[in-house]
Amino acid sequence: xxxxxxxxxxxxxxxxxxxxxxxxxxxxxxxxxxxxxxxxxxxxxxxxxxxxxxxxxxxxxxxxxxxxxxxxxxxxxxxxxxxxxxxxxxxxxxxxxxxxxxxxxxxxxxxxxxxxxxxxxxxxxxxxxxxxxxxxxxxxxxxxxxxxxxxxxxxxxxxxxxxxxxxxxxxxxxxxxxxxxxxxxxxxxxxxxxxxxxxxxxxxxxxxxxxxxxxxxxxxxxxxxxxxxxxxxxxxxxxxxxxxxxxxxxxxxxxxxxxxxxxxxxxxxxxxxxxxxxxxxxxxxxxxxxxxxxxxxxxxxxxxxxxxxxxxxxxxxxxxxxxxxxxxxxxxxxxxxxxxxxxxxxxxxxxxxxxxxxxxxxxxxxxxxxxxxxxxxxxxxxxxxxxxxxxxxxxxxxxxxxxxxxxxxxxxxxxxxxxxxxxxxxxxxxxxxxxxxxxxxxxxxxxxxxxxxxx
Numbered sequence: 498x499x500x501x502x503x504x505x506x507x508x509x510x511x512x513x514x515x516x517x518x519x520x521x522x523x524x525x526x527x528x529x530x531x532x533x534x535x536x537x538x539x540x541x542x543x544x545x546x547x548x549x550x551x552x553x554x555x556x557x558x559x560x561x562x563x564x565x566x567x568x569x570x571x572x573x574x575x576x577x578x579x580x581x582x583x584x585x586x587x588x589x590x591x592x593x594x595x596x597x598x599x600x601x602x603x604x605x606x607x608x609x610x611x612x613x614x615x616x617x618x619x620x621x622x623x624x625x626x627x628x629x630x631x632x633x634x635x636x637x638x639x640x641x642x643x644x645x646x647x648x649x650x651x652x653x654x655x656x657x658x659x660x661x662x663x664x665x666x667x668x669x670x671x672x673x674x675x676x677x678x679x680x681x682x683x684x685x686x687x688x689x690x691x692x693x694x695x696x697x698x699x700x701x702x703x704x705x706x707x708x709x710x711x712x713x714x715x716x717x718x719x720x721x722x723x724x725x726x727x728x729x730x731x732x733x734x735x736x737x738x739x740x741x742x743x744x745x746x747x748x749x750x751x752x753x754x755x756x757x758x759x760x761x762x763x764x765x766x767x768x769x770x771x772x773x774x775x776x777x778x779x780x781x782x783x784x785x786x787x788x789x790x791x792x793x794x795x796x797x798x799x800x801x802x803x804x805x806x807x808x809x810x811x812x813x814x815x816x817x818x819x820x821x822x823x824x825x826x827x828x829x830x831x832x833x834x835x836x837x838x839x840x841x842x843x844x845x846x847x848x849x850x851x852x853x854x855x856x857x858x859x860x861x862x863x864x865x866x867x868x869x870x871x872x873x874x875x876x877x878x879x880x881x882x883x884x885x886x887x888x889x890x891x892x893x894x895x896x897x898x899x900x901x902x903x904x905x906x907x908x909x910x911x912x913x914x915x916x917x918x919x920x921x922x923x924x925x926x927x928x929x930x931x932x933x934x935x936x937x938x939x940x941x942x943x944x945x946x947x948x949x950x951x952x
Contacts, residue, residue, distance in 0.1 A: 562689020564733030623666030694841030754918030812939025847902025
């Protein structure tokens with residue numbers, strides 16, 4: 498009896514071990530299968546350490562952000578040239594006012610249809626349009642030999658509208674695309690946006706100084722500026738088309754977004770050498786359902802209004818007021834260029850401050866409080882222009898740029914947290930829509946500075 502008992506016990510123990518091994522093997526098999534389908538370990542918020550390309554991606558994002566506004570900032574930065582060509586048309590104000598309806602209108606349509614639009618085609622179209630439009634500015638200027646007139650000004654306005662359409666495609670598309678990747682990527686992209694202003698300002702100061710004493714120096718400097726801008730836009734197109742999608746860490750996050758139900762990344766994955774697997778219909782499909790745009794907007798309405806207020810205030814002062822309404826000072830024709838350059842440099846610096854965790858503002862209430870308090874810039878600029886010296890105006894302009902860049906990064910890196918990839922993409926598009934809406938409101942309000950000056 499005792500021998501039979503021991504035999505049964507031994508057999509039972511082996512059966513228990515075998516069953517346990519079978520269960521573990523089954524679970525392991527399912528886990529491996531899931532990873533093969535998604536091309537990455539989707540349960541982890543951070544990518545596996547073996548993935549490379551993080552710092553290369555940060556650099557590429559910086560260039561791509563630069564490319565989104567390089568052409569437009571080029572047009573703004575040569576305002577001294579356009580004021581010389583079109584003295585009666587207020588080019589610094591009119592061109593911005595033309596640009597914004599196209600940007601906001603196009604992005605509103607793209608944000609509404611975001612989940613059905615191929616992200617790769619959208620962004621490539623935007624960078625291509627930037628390149629063609631910048632080249633058109635150069636051709637138009639050469640064809641007219643740098644002469645003004647209504648016809649030339651209308652041509653410049655049409656190109657400005659094309660810049661707005663291109664911006665809606667690239668800025669909204671890139672912010673949405675980077676929202677489900679590392680925060681460092683979107684921060685670098687936003688820094689690139691600001692760097693475009695700083696770079697164009699620096700280039701403009703260099704070209705102005707180089708050709709100031711030569712015949713038709715203003716025209717020659719502008720031509721050189723246009724050539725550099727055109728080349729840079731071509732570079733951005735090539736980086737997005739052939740470099741960015743092949744970085745391992747970018748492929749990881751796009752695969753992760755695809756596994757969470759995103760339908761907009763298939764072409765980007767294909768460009769990186771990954772075929773999107775066909776999803777099986779099962780009970781897990783419910784977890785792939787994303788929140789609608791309306792729900793996402795209601796949950797983040799404070800962030801959306803924050804961005805609107807940031808840019809409505811900034812663009813009501815920059816560049817129109819700084820270009821035309823700051824009076825005459827010892828810097829002469831260099832004064833407005835210096836103000837615009839200082840704004841752009843400080844805007845760039847402000848976008849790097851949140852990299853220091855201790856200095857990053859993440860409280861939603863504090864963000865809103867600080868952003869609303871920026872309205873004090875309006876009376877500050879008014880009285881400084883009327884009674885202050887150029888030193889005070891330069892300092893105030895620096896604070897305007899610094900706060901603009903800092904608060905933009907704080908909002909856009911905090912808002913997407915806690916959402917799935919497709920939701921982060923949609924939210925990024927919605928937030929950029931409010932950002933551009935704020936710019937449109939700002940450039941419209943900028944005309945109020947002309948009250949009492951013949952208007």
